[in-house]
Amino acid sequence: xxxxxxxxxxxxxxxxxxxxxxxxxxxxxxxxxxxxxxxxxxxxxxxxxxxxxxxxxxxxxxxxxxxxxxxxxxxxxxxxxxxxxxxxxxxxxxxxxxxxxxxxxxxxxxxxxxxxxxxxxxxxxxxxxxxxxxxxxxxxxxxxxxxxxxxxxxxxxxxxxxxxxxxxxxxxxxxxxxxxxxxxxxxxxxxxxxxxxxxxxxxxxxxxxxxxxxxxxxxxxxxxxxxxxxxxxxxxxxxxxxxxxxxxxxxxxxxxxxxxxxxxxxxxxxxxxxxxxxxxxxxxxxxxxxxxxxxxxxxxxxxxxxxxxxxxxxxxxxxxxxxxxxxxxxxxxxxxxxxxxxxxxxxxxxxxxxxxxxxxxxxxxxxxxx
Numbered sequence: 001x002x003x004x005x006x007x008x009x010x011x012x013x014x015x016x017x018x019x020x021x022x023x024x025x026x027x028x029x030x031x032x033x034x035x036x037x038x039x040x041x042x043x044x045x046x047x048x049x050x051x052x053x054x055x056x057x058x059x060x061x062x063x064x065x066x067x068x069x070x071x072x073x074x075x076x077x078x079x080x081x082x083x084x085x086x087x088x089x090x091x092x093x094x095x096x097x098x099x100x101x102x103x104x105x106x107x108x109x110x111x112x113x114x115x116x117x118x119x120x121x122x123x124x125x126x127x128x129x130x131x132x133x134x135x136x137x138x139x140x141x142x143x144x145x146x147x148x149x150x151x152x153x154x155x156x157x158x159x160x161x162x163x164x165x166x167x168x169x170x171x172x173x174x175x176x177x178x179x180x181x182x183x184x185x186x187x188x189x190x191x192x193x194x195x196x197x198x199x200x201x202x203x204x205x206x207x208x209x210x211x212x213x214x215x216x217x218x219x220x221x222x223x224x225x226x227x228x229x230x231x232x233x234x235x236x237x238x239x240x241x242x243x244x245x246x247x248x249x250x251x252x253x254x255x256x257x258x259x260x261x262x263x264x265x266x267x268x269x270x271x272x273x274x275x276x277x278x279x280x281x282x283x284x285x286x287x288x289x290x291x292x293x294x295x296x297x298x299x300x301x302x303x304x305x306x307x308x309x310x311x312x313x314x315x316x317x318x319x320x321x322x323x324x325x326x327x328x329x330x331x332x333x334x335x336x337x338x339x340x341x342x343x344x345x346x347x348x349x350x351x352x353x354x355x356x357x358x359x360x361x362x363x364x365x366x367x368x369x370x
Contacts (some may be wrong), residue, residue, distance in 0.1 A: 008089035010099040014039040025358040050166040097122035116149035121162040125289040156280040177285045179354040196262035201228030206268025213324040271299035287345035311344030
């Protein structure tokens with residue numbers, strides 16, 4: 001049955017991975033799909049050439065994770081409100097708190113439906129320096145906004161605690177899993193032990209620890225790819241460390257090839273930050289898909305999953321010696337890395353691939369549209 005219901009995705013950055021997967025799944029299920037992005041850097045990669053999806057970009061350069069973001073956020077909300085007011089979409093799919101308020105207003109004005117997709121709980125991802133009382137007000141308001149959504153999506157079961165007490169009409173868990181891909185081939189690996197980190201360049205992602213752990217280890221190489229708020233801080237550090245190679249932003253295909261070619265993936269998240277403790281990021285499931293072991297830190301949802309599936313190594317976040325020992329153990333015992341990687345691939349095939357999550361998403365939308 002062809003469904004002509006139109007869905008408008010709204011995302012306050014131009015980092016498209018999860019949004020594009022969801023949009024393609026709904027398009028393939030018969031929905032008409034459009035995406036509104038905020039391009040904060042002015043040079044974010046465009047998706048039009050790779051996917052037949054209508055996209056619109058609000059181009060205003062703005063910082064990530066900084067207190068001075070607020071004036072830019074107001075400009076984004078005004079633009080989003082006007083855009084949604086003119087839109088002929090039937091369902092607004094608002095990604096995170098910094099898109100949902102204009103969507104709620106237009107929903108009430110025009111009688112639209114609203115799906116609230118919570119990637120991260122906003123109040124627990126605020127930059128340092130925000131007073132505790134203000135964080136609590138934002139958290140309360142964020143939970144209050146949930147009552148206006150026709151459906152809420154969270155990325156992991158552990159996130160339920162963040163929205164406890166909210167009035168929720170429908171709730172679905174759609175994890176950050178990649179598509180089932182089997183045609184990628186693992187090329188010949190370097191003689192050096194290859195560690196790959198792809199993601200946010202941030203002081204909260206353990207980059208200082210991994211650099212310290214491999215500094216002076218001539219048979220280990222750290223490949224780093226990504227963008228982020230602390231890029232200016234880390235760029236000279238990368239340059240000064242002989243066995244660290246910083247690539248900046250890379251496209252998804254290159255990212256997957258590097259994940260396949262690595263001996264281990266690095267995935268630290270500072271557990272002092274609530275959103276980090278509950279994170280279940282793409283890199284975890286992409287490592288599992290590629291049968292590559294991953295090193296994560298304790299006190300996180302990631303650690304619990306890695307231990308459950310025996311697909312990697314778990315060490316304390318601040319313990320550089322433990323991290324170095326884990327890396328040397330994997331380097332000196334290649335069969336261990338192979339076993340851990342195979343365990344991850346099996347779990348990916350059975351539990352953590354996008355086809356499973358796609359069915360959840362489509363079923364949710366069909367219920368809303370029924």
